[in-house]
Amino acid sequence: MMAASTKLSSFRLPPLPTIGEIIKLYNLRAEKHLSQNFLLDLRLTDKIVRQAGCLRDAHVCEVGPGPGGLTRSILNAGATDVLVVEKDTRFISGLKLLSEAAPGRVRIVHGDILTYRMDRGFPDTISKPWDGDPPNLHIIGNLPFNVSTPLIIKWLENIANRTGPFAFGRTQLTLTFQKEVAERLTASTGSKQRSRLSIMAQYLCTVHNCFTIPGRAFVPKPKVDVGVVHFTPLVQPQIQHPFKLVEKVIRNVFQFRRKYCYKGVEKLFPEASRFELTQKMLQNADVDPTLRPTELTIPQFRALADAYAHLCMHEPSLLHYEFREELRLKPLTKQGNKPEDTFIMDEKLNKNKHGKQEKPTNSLF
Secondary structure: OHHHHHHHHOOOOOOOOOHHHHHHHOOOOOOHHHOOOEEOOHHHHHHHHHOOOOOOOOEEEEEOOOOOHHHHHHHHOOOOEEEEEEOOHHHHHHHHHHHHHOOOOEEEEEOOOOOOOHHHOOOHHHOOOOOOOOOOEEEEEOOOHHHHHHHHHHHHHHHHHOOHHHHHOOOEEEEEEEHHHHHHHHOOOOOOOOOHHHHHHHOOEEEEEEEEEOHHHEEOOOOOOEEEEEEEEOOOOOOOOOHHHHHHHHHHHHOOOOOOHHHHHHOOOOHHHHHHHHHHHHHHHOOOOOOOHHHOOHHHHHHHHHHHHHHHHHOHHHHHOOHHHHHHHOOOOOOOOOHHHHHHHHHHHOEOOOOOEOOOOHHHO
């Protein structure tokens, strides 16, 4: 027991200036236009790092380390190779100080995480088979609000394609988001927070909303609280189609989140064949057209993606069709009763799967 505690103590960093002192020493300020907020409480940065699991001898990529508070917690947790990717030049000197305090354990990349090739940042020897345990590689970051959503969408596409940081296997992520975004990422079927982001994340990963950090813990204090979210890619995604096809179906369905789901499905198809193809897709998927997007389960989205892929196989041009592009090219004209307005009525007048006739109700409209 004594030997184990001695080994753990060897991970601790030597005495360093506090994060607050680093900020003063290098005259650092959080830039509002970059959505920067510093987390100075090392107890909270330690708590974030614990959500990643065991980091003993781990490889870690930290996104946007800033003054290095989270970096210290990662090093103290036992990571032996910490690659920090920082876009803001002002933080590089402070990170170099940290690198000197932990010789050979910190590598600094001055660059943009949205374009950085993380698959080149670590040795191939850490790779694990996709259907095995995750590699000893973690992505951790207190993300600026302005990049958090585009970044997680990019990484979800990487997961689907097993590229970027996921070329090494099912690399785990532990990231901060605005509380509202964290709630969307983990929202269950039927909840108000259910969104496009919920489906995109959950069909590819196990997603866990770990805990919430109050805004007052940050400097400067943001107007919102912050959620810590942990992602583990699934061995088999819940929807087995190319990422761009799945994203297109989900995006279109959710563009009218308060309306019936058929309204979004319609926009997958050109106006000339919209009614016919919408009806065919929903019937093939066996999805009730009067469900709201937030009420659809991932298996139902899988059925929609299957049905859409089947239609695209017979008519490949559908894959490239974008409703907004057609709208841009064609002036809007006033129309009377459109065929799709009768779609729900037609569906409801059909016999349901139990063979009983369903009567339309006023609530359908």
